[in-house]
Amino acid sequence: MNPIDFVTDLLNPDLAFLPKALAIAVMSSLVCGLVGCYVVLRGMAFIGDAVAHAVFPGLAVAFVISGNLVLGGTVAGVITAILVAVFSQNRRLKEDAVIGVFFAASFALGIVIIAQAPGYAGSLQQFLFGSIAGVPTSDLYVVGVTGLVVAAALFALHKELVTISLDRESARALGVPVFWLDLALYVLITLAVVISVQTIGNILVLALLITPAATARLLTDRLGVMMALSPLIGGLSALLGVYISWSWALPTGGTIVLVLTAAFLAAWFLSPRQGLLAHLLGRRSRGSVPLSSVSEVAP
Numbered sequence: 001m002n003p004i005d006f007v008t009d010l011l012n013p014d015l016a017f018l019p020k021a022l023a024i025a026v027m028s029s030l031v032c033g034l035v036g037c038y039v040v041l042r043g044m045a046f047i048g049d050a051v052a053h054a055v056f057p058g059l060a061v062a063f064v065i066s067g068n069l070v071l072g073g074t075v076a077g078v079i080t081a082i083l084v085a086v087f088s089q090n091r092r093l094k095e096d097a098v099i100g101v102f103f104a105a106s107f108a109l110g111i112v113i114i115a116q117a118p119g120y121a122g123s124l125q126q127f128l129f130g131s132i133a134g135v136p137t138s139d140l141y142v143v144g145v146t147g148l149v150v151a152a153a154l155f156a157l158h159k160e161l162v163t164i165s166l167d168r169e170s171a172r173a174l175g176v177p178v179f180w181l182d183l184a185l186y187v188l189i190t191l192a193v194v195i196s197v198q199t200i201g202n203i204l205v206l207a208l209l210i211t212p213a214a215t216a217r218l219l220t221d222r223l224g225v226m227m228a229l230s231p232l233i234g235g236l237s238a239l240l241g242v243y244i245s246w247s248w249a250l251p252t253g254g255t256i257v258l259v260l261t262a263a264f265l266a267a268w269f270l271s272p273r274q275g276l277l278a279h280l281l282g283r284r285s286r287g288s289v290p291l292s293s294v295s296e297v298a299p
Contacts, residue, residue, distance in 0.1 A: 001247035009246065018246065020135045024143050025238040025256065028196035029208055031147040033234030034154060035192040036213035037227045038185060042165040046096055048209035050103035051186070051193045052202050054080035056110030059197065064117045070142045070194055077190030080106050085183040143195040150191050157184060162223065200253035208234060211260040218267040233263055 010019045039048055058076025062069045080102050087098045154161070164171045164181050172178045189209070196205045216229035241256030 029234035032208035033231030053107035081186030
């Protein structure tokens with residue numbers, strides 16, 4: 001299918017689900033690309049997968065009672081995030097251990113809940129792998145508003161989030177409210193994951209958080225540039241992924257992830273400073289400022 005035919009299908013009233021799915025895929029990719037920069041900077045890729053597990057019981061409950069999936073997933077994710085943030089303050093337990101306990105338990109609870117609903121097998125597949133045809137119009141507004149809220153919160157907390165990502169103990173000694181910032185970041189990640197689940201699925205949503213940010217990290221040493229590139233890479237990959245999946249009748253979520261992965265591999269090979277080809281040619285970065293520099297966290 002050529003791009004003109006794809007645009008024609010987008011404008012076809014009989015295929016009203018297609019532009020809605022495309023819009024949500026692109027919007028959620030933009031939000032995840034932005035949030036993912038902090039996830040990659042902090043070296044906490046595990047949290048993305050864990051949050052995807054955490055929202056599952058909320059999605060399951062919302063499905064069983066015919067409620068709003070976005071609201072259900074958000075409530076479940078926030079509750080779990082609070083539990084993780086509280087238990088992580090115990091110095092005897094590392095953050096990743098606490099995350100593993102609570103988020104695995106959340107996912108197990110979701111499976112038990114969804115199993116009680118008639119026809120749960122098909123619903124479970126939709127939750128795990130996404131569904132391009134199952135996007136209600138109301139979710140367009142929910143995703144749009146939620147995305148703006150997440151972006152605004154990240155902008156307001158940018159300096160503090162970068163500070164605790166670079167050196168948590170020093171930040172704590174300086175009186176930075178590490179606990180509340182941890183909680184805020186968990187909640188923002190939860191919101192980004194929830195608005196992405198319906199299109200790309202619970203299992204694959206980690207790719208939206210990590211891959212665009214990791215790709216952007218290969219292309220620049222500046223955090224500001226990385227935060228501009230990451231959502232751009234995510235949004236374009238979502239657009240191309242939906243186009244390819246519609247043209248070839250492929251699973252939408254899986255196709256988007258493969259496009260993201262292709263972009264990452266291209267950056268890994270061809271990045272002018274960090275790529276494999278540049279190293280093979282003997283070219284090295286000079287004068288670049290690393291993400292961990294003080295200038296990146298200055299106002």
